[in-house]
Amino acid sequence: MKASLFEAKIERLGRSDYGLSAILEWKYDTNEETMVEAQAYRSNSGDESDYKLLPWAIPKQPFYDYINTYYKDVISKNLGYCSNLPKYEDKFQPPWPKNTYKLDKCKIGGDGLPEIAPPGFYKIVFTKFGPGQPTWGFTAVFKLTNKIF
Structure with a gap:
């Protein structure tokens, strides 16, 4: 069984705009025992001990x-327009499709995310795991600033 490959990069789209481009190779089957979890952290300074x-x-x-x-509610609404990720109107019906998913210069609009988040450094740790499946995840770190124009 081949584990998934995940590569991502931030691309500058303009003077103050950035987008996320990524490739996720999903080459295995999911089942009722496939699990996910994620935690979010915030830091004023970005120092690891401050989160x-x-x-x-x-x-x-x-x-x-x-x-x-x-x-x-969140991923499809923020990344659906700029990717080939599956979209579901009604309830998801397994199986999750094996595919190479691509995100192309996605700008996250914030749909489904908290309305108010103070400036600072944020870290999201996401993990996917299950018996007989590869365990993988990612850690995303970003800085949120006030935009004054």
């Missing part, structure tokens, strides 16, 4: 529950 756990999280849950909630 504090936030209440914004994806509790450990079955992958299919995640697809029908957070994925549909």
Whole structure:
């Protein structure tokens, strides 16, 4: 079984705009035991010892529950327009398609995310795991600033 490959980069789109480009090779089957979870942290300074756990999280849950909630409400709304990620109007029906998913210069609009977030450094740690499947994840770190124009 080949594990997934995930590569991502931030691309400058203009003077003050940035976009996310990524490739995710998904080459294995999911099942009812496939799980996901994510935690979010915030830091004023960006120093590793300064990060504090936030209440914004994806509790450990079955992958299919995640697809029908957070994925549909946040991921699809923010990345659906600039990617070939699957989109679902109704309830997700397994299986999750094996594919090479591509994001092309996605600008995240914030749909489904908290309305107010103070400036600072944010870190999101996402993990996908399950028996007989590769365990993988990513850590995203970004700086949120006030935009004054």
